[in-house]
Amino acid sequence: MIDCGEGTQIRMRQLGVKTVRLGHIFISHLHGDHCFGLIGMISSFGMLNRTADLHIHAQPDLEKILKPQLMYFCQDLPFEIIFHDINPRKNELIFEDRSIKVFTIPLKHRVPCCGFLFEEKPRDSHIIREIIDFYNIPTWRIPKIKQGEDFITEDGEIIPNNQLTTPAGKQKRFAYCSDTAYSEKIIPIIEGVDCLYHEATFMEDEMTRSSQTEHSTARQAAEIAKKANVQKLIIGHYSARYNNQNELLAEAKAVFENTVLGEDLTVYEI
């Protein structure tokens, strides 16, 4: 999970997200709209008798803020909360498991803030089931074949790997950049990602307010997407003053065509 605003647990329930599968939460910065949902969600997990550890990756101040609340409201949690400190000023690897790596992206905001880059690791190729059956290849050989090994039959015939497998899909990269003023410094980090989520709090008509509050306009989000050659841009974090978000979309699309509006309860293909 990236950020946890108020009401996150309600949205998870509406979407039928399995909460036990949530192991890691990445918090971009300590403004309420990005972390007010944590204590309520954690308390609910306790009542649901979750037992799996919950990891929170955030700036050290979050632990200081959350610990007293946890001690007061969540004394007998049936699971551990493990805090991992991040430095929002650095672009570095902060998490890695079998399938992905997560890096911080330093952003420009009124308080220390970073985005996150999610990068899939190379995956094993797919085996072709019919060929495996045809040569009667034993199951224990399959993991090695998926990693690129050829197969030698009992008669000594070599079956090259490219006849046994099809290549794995392309590794996907997703970047989340919110909240931030326009910053070209992020471009080398997010260059060519499959999908960029970039905040677009304002439109160009509120340029002054946008720079004062260190947010971006829809056009600026699109400029970043264009300069970084990303495949797709999702905008979001709109100011409540805009009733019609299609105007923000139009402003962004004028610069970067493959832009979509980030909307609640919507699932996006990357």
Ligand SMILES: [Zn+2]
């Ligand atoms: Zn903020």
Ligand SMILES: [Zn+2]
């Ligand atoms: Zn915000």
